[in-house]
Amino acid sequence: MIQAPGPKGHPLHGSWREFRDDPLAFLLDGALAYGDFFRFRLGLTRCFAVSDPAAILAVFTDRDGFTDKTPSHRMQDAYPRSVARLEGGDHLERRRALAPAFQREALLARAGGAMRAVRGGLGRLRAGEPRAVLPVLEDVALRSAAMLLLGDAGGEVVESIATELPRVEAWLGHAASDEGAYQQARAALAGAIARAAERRRAAGSPAAMDLLEALVRAVDAGRMSEQDMIDEIVMMLVTHVPTAAASAWALVELARHPEVRSSLEEELDALAPEGADVERAPLLSRVVLETLRLHPPVWVLAREARREFRHGPHAVSAGDEVLVSPYVMQRLPRYWEDPEAFLPDRFDPASPGHGARPSAAFLPFGLGIRKCIGERTALLQMKLILAASLRELRFELPAGYEASVDGRRPLVPRDGAPMAVERRRAVGHVGCSPLELAFR
Template sequence: MSPSPTSELIRGQRPPGPTGRWLSGNIQPFRNDRLAFLTDCAQRFGDVVALRLGPRRIWALNHPDLVEDVLVRHNRIFTKHFALRAAKPTLGEGLLTSEGEFWRRQRRLSQPAFHRDRIAGYGDVMVAYTDRMLRSWADGQQRDAQADMMQLTLEIVAKTLFDADIVKGAADIAEAMEVLMVNFTRKVNRLVPLPGWLPVPENFRFWRAMGVVNQTLDAIISGRRREERDRGDLLSMLLLASDPEGDGSGMSDRQLRDEVVTLFMAGHETTANTLAWAWLLLAKHPEIEARLHDELDEVLDDGRPPTVADLPRLRYTDMVITETLRVLPTVWLLGREATEEVEIGGYKAPTGTTMWMSQWVIHRDPRWFDEPETFLPDRWADGLARRLPRYAYFPFGGGPRICIGNHFAQMEAVLLLATIARRFRLIVPEGFTPRPIPTMTLRPEGGLPVQLEERRPASND
């Protein structure tokens, strides 16, 4: 039985936590190193830790049962927290940021687009676009693997989301996405938010970036409205969706835009960073990389590209992605805000308290994982996932608001890893380990420089 947080109500008491400054609270050590700060708090103060960032009351929850309390048992009394509200100027009322009945309706309308059978149909696109990228790669070439993965997943999400090949315009859109990501991070870091209407350089950059994204997406949506046919992409499903539990209507243009921009941003950033971390970890563990190559040579005879039909046999490849998401989780923190008083971990949380649940902290907890700091894909080989507490591993969140694209993301990461690794090794400079930067996602600081080494699959004769 797993260790459990206390269930005896501690009335009138505040959870333990680090001492903060009078005005700013704990914001400075959090800014200095978010991951180290949250890890240290868990080790020093336990499963419920009280923090304060300026005026915001935050509890860090470091036990899977408490995560389940928030995401599942009491999910109806929690809303998204202040950081995601700061993303609304970018994402609007998409699935990531909307709440209540509006969110439930949008989820019902969007869910059919992410049915497993529909998602499986995108496997050929993922592999074909990856092979197209590999035609520009050569033995001995120096590349930024993180930048390449961002470009690749951007092109894939554009094709699968709205059947568009955006190679020519990808640089402009990618640059706009980066501006929006930086803007979001700055908003979260400020004690006093910068008003969005203020005519300052930061806001000018944000407005220009939003203009690029909106112009691109609005043109696609308006054009597709006129077509009224299913082109086999996710946007077709969203355009044709109607709400069987309501009045049978579909999404407005504004709702479509918000969902599309949310999927567009989240759909390439997360997978790209997962793959970048996977290349780093494989380069640091040549014995694991060799195991991966052995599986690819066996399953993909004669070096052919993988298909969706190969996924059940690419077991070790899947474990490499699963373990990458444990050690270096792309989504490193979830947050929810209590809309009423609620008991969590034996304490009464006042209305307005923000709950932080960090995948980075919980995925590295020795109570759930042996050698938690070590990259060991084999740990998943003997049914570990079934033995763990449900929320000891939650790279895609959980509960009713679990990431709607989780199956898409896992399939894409496995197929792209297999397609690339069958052809190339990505060698990281000796001694180089990029610092993980926790923005909206966890990304390698400064990218991931690699040298390509073309490989020849071993013969199965």
């Protein structure tokens, strides 16, 4: 076998310092310099960065040959019985139990309630000097996630979730130091979920399957514990963080490309979406996909080999790690013309080359057996957030602002995307939305 190419690195720590200082540039530059299968070392761990679509597909569909090694954080470790942390047969069994809640029609049935939650949350925005929009979007994404995932129960517990989950996240993300407050918030969050489950049992099944219903049925059938149910709901709600980050990037890109923004405003004004009808806005869909291409919240996916894996003349040994970066794959010139440009129309089905790209060239939600089960939820949330925002508000970047990456899990705009906000629609006196009322 031939050793794969790659940087020589330091004798002791390998390429750790270069990777630590700028992992995005390290992986992208490495793919451009060494090809679609290059080797490097992080301390004692031998790693292979893969950008060959066939190899990626092989790695992500080999259930027995690789195990998920995507770096965990304290939130995931605190709630270990979610589908994101399970392996093997347990993981597949849990996915099957949850899948009905994520079907397209089931989600769209709850889109109206989610849109109302979005508008209520966006009412916190105020006109004036540029301020970070990311914190508001995080609250909006959390509230809409509660409505999409928990259905009618979401409306009952959304205030508890919006209050307690950020406190839990702050402690587990090392942004807070009061352990007593963390334990109190964690217990309150668990209590709100447990009460929602009891009310659901008493009320009976909803018309459209939601996550709470799927979990209650699994608990009552003895397939999981009450704590498993709480872990699952908390970890599903945590996905509001990458959804908010991607929504912030979309507003940044639209501010930098006013011609796209103007066309999207026209589309949304004509459609006047109130929920599920956001699915009938083709440019909105293309803007969402192009944002996720340029700014995937999860920038790397890692797998550890359990046995030897061969890629042409190169071999990965058991214990080696394989890294696949959506950020890299979605910026490679061989798959994307003018890859650094924001061009939503590249996702138009009629555009040249749209159907020719391999599936692994676009993987913001992963690929294969561990692909994000909440993909449809996140896409719908982004459409709802952008539709509600852009119909009534206009976002402008401050002069001189460079929207570089700040933070690495997920990738977020620097300084929380400071933007000036102004109303773009006239306020009527009857039937004003929370966004309109906030600007009166």
